[in-house]
Amino acid sequence: MKKRNYLIAGNWKMNGTLGSLREVIELDKALNNPEIELVLCLPATIIHPAVKKVLSTHLRIGAQNCHHHQEGAFTGDVSAKMLKDIGANFVIVGHSERRQAYGETSELVKEKASAVINEGLMTIICVGETEEQKNNSQTEEIVCAQVKKSMPNAANEKNTVIAYEPIWAIGTGKVPSLDDIKKIHGSIRSLLGKIKGEDVSQRMRILYGGSVKPGNAKDIFCLEDVDGALVGGASLKAADLVEIAKYAQVY
Numbered sequence: 143m144k145k146r147n148y149l150i151a152g153n154w155k156m157n158g159t160l161g162s163l164r165e166v167i168e169l170d171k172a173l174n175n176p177e178i179e180l181v182l183c184l185p186a187t188i189i190h191p192a193v194k195k196v197l198s199t200h201l202r203i204g205a206q207n208c209h210h211h212q213e214g215a216f217t218g219d220v221s222a223k224m225l226k227d228i229g230a231n232f233v234i235v236g237h238s239e240r241r242q243a244y245g246e247t248s249e250l251v252k253e254k255a256s257a258v259i260n261e262g263l264m265t266i267i268c269v270g271e272t273e274e275q276k277n278n279s280q281t282e283e284i285v286c287a288q289v290k291k292s293m294p295n296a297a298n299e300k301n302t303v304i305a306y307e308p309i310w311a312i313g314t315g316k317v318p319s320l321d322d323i324k325k326i327h328g329s330i331r332s333l334l335g336k337i338k339g340e341d342v343s344q345r346m347r348i349l350y351g352g353s354v355k356p357g358n359a360k361d362i363f364c365l366e367d368v369d370g371a372l373v374g375g376a377s378l379k380a381a382d383l384v385e386i387a388k389y390a391q392v393y
């Protein structure tokens with residue numbers, strides 16, 4: 143029975159200027175399967191111009207981070223309220239690059255996710271283990287603790303997506319075995335069942351992220367509890383993201 147539509151989310155990180163909007167336009171034209179949702183999480187500087195370029199309803203524009211307060215004396219920061227104001231629909235929170243480089247804790251990530259949800263936007267909460275933790279067989283323990291601590295009480299399938307992103311797989315070309323992806327996605331799903339109840343857990347999407355490319359997307363998307371991908375490097379070119387998205391099917 144179909145419970146979840148695939149979501150393919152691109153994360154451009156700190157890449158892209160106004161000239162890069164041609165990729166947004168190309169992506170907008172290329173895919174129009176209503177059962178596959180696409181979102182491009184762009185640098186804040188090009189969110190609004192990108193929103194104005196998108197003509198179709200299947201492509202959304204998102205952000206990569208936000209402050210946990212709505213407004214105030216937080217020089218250089220951008221709030222979920224501001225992102226909503228310029229047309230963003232999604233906000234990534236807790237990406238490992240922010241957890242590692244800026245010391246963002248799961249408690250802070252939870253506050254950011256709450257801020258996104260309070261604005262009526264969709265949040266993508268990222269979790270994932272380091273290579274050392276993986277080698278110490280701590281993946282499940284680390285990832286489940288992050289999910290538990292980062293997810294706001296108000297989270298449900300309509301406002302939240304979980305992205306499992308092993309840190310050692312991001313931007314490295316390394317990908318966990320299909321068995322390992324299947325196992326951890328299954329563990330996240332059963333944890334969601336315990337925290338949120340069976341109905342929400344069966345409807346909430348869990349994305350895989352970490353070196354997803356056109357060449358490996360199909361095998362990953364076939365796994366039972368994988369509902370799409372969070373894609374970094376391969377999302378910068380519309381053609382690659384279109385290729386990846388074509389492997390997403392509804393089950």
Ligand code: PEP
Nearest residue numbers: 312313351352353374375
């Ligand atoms: C990411 O930045 O979230 C990511 C998964 O990057 P990449 O696809 O380049 O590994």
